[in-house]
């Protein structure tokens with residue numbers, strides 16, 4: 149089946165008891181059994197829930213995995229995947245990941261004797277030389293918020309040579325644009341909160357795998373640790389994935405318009421978007437993905453300028469998330485990446501003047517007008533473009 153057909157149908161049969169075309173919300177904590185060990189495959193709702201299972205099958209099909217497991221948030225999915233690593237093992241991480249991922253790895257898991265090394269993963273052979281031994285490589289591509297590109301196939305090879313796993317957080321691209329399992333990754337993670345749900349009304353996460361042994365383990369952890377996605381959230385995300393193939397091209401088209409507009413604006417110093425032909429990762433991204441997405445970051449020079457823009461926008465909403473149908477704009481240094489120290493942010497180039505925008509599906513002209521008007525409120529010290 150084609151991708152759009154899978155979005156609408158994979159994992160979803162009309163409800164056998166009523167014929168309802170939409171998978172019902174099975175809002176139950178338990179299931180009545182006929183006798184000892186005699187049941188319909190459902191015993192307790194932490195362990196099995198038909199709404200959640202439909203979503204898991206749906207996302208597994210979209211990412212081309214053998215199976216998928218949904219968790220209470222993107223971070224809960226990350227936590228489940230990191231149980232594939234044991235005390236004493238080493239994890240290598242691409243160096244500007246979502247701040248919450250960095251926080252969880254460095255402040256929580258490091259307490260359990262797992263070692264984390266954050267390295268620039270935009271050059272796979274450089275990383276290969278510097279990384280030493282590791283059992284798991286965790287990347288985002290494009291990275292958050294600097295939109296660096298990591299070569300998934302080359303990094304899968306780097307991991308494979310060490311018998312290590314490659315995990316890709318595919319939240320920014322969604323499977324509509326990028327399918328890391330087909331490029332050699334072992335696990336794909338999403339914050340379903342973002343493009344998969346797409347409507348800014350649910351928090352959730354998913355891990356998709358291609359090895360049945362990993363599927364078995366992640367299902368075991370889902371039940372054992374219990375950070376499950378609720379039936380209602382599962383239903384909301386299923387409603388969201390149905391329109392993924394319709395929403396993503398619109399996000400992409402609007403993203404392209406906004407990126408070029410910002411790049412041409414005299415008050416914007418630098419725009420990070422892999423769609424520019426002179427972006428260092430442009431060719432690699434074109435090889436491994438079918439679109440550039442809707443995430444753009446841009447530098448206004450200092451915090452005062454960023455603050456003025458963020459206060460002046462009217463249609464773009466200042467808020468901490470991305471991937472919704474409505475345009476969200478944020479300040480990484482104080483929001484998504486506040487978990488990094490100032491020193492770490494400075495070293496990575498996440499300056500106080502950096503603004504990130506997740507371009508929604510509104511009319512592009514309205515977005516450009518809003519950003520243009522808000523930029524009028526910005527006074528910048530130097531007006532070097534690019």
Ligand SMILES: Cc1ncc(COP(=O)(O)O)c(C=O)c1O
Pocket residue numbers: 221222223224246248249288292317319320338339340341351352353469
């Ligand atoms: C790239 C990325 N991965 C993971 C997460 C964590 O997801 P959640 O907020 O659903 O826990 C986020 C959240 O912003 C994110 O942007």
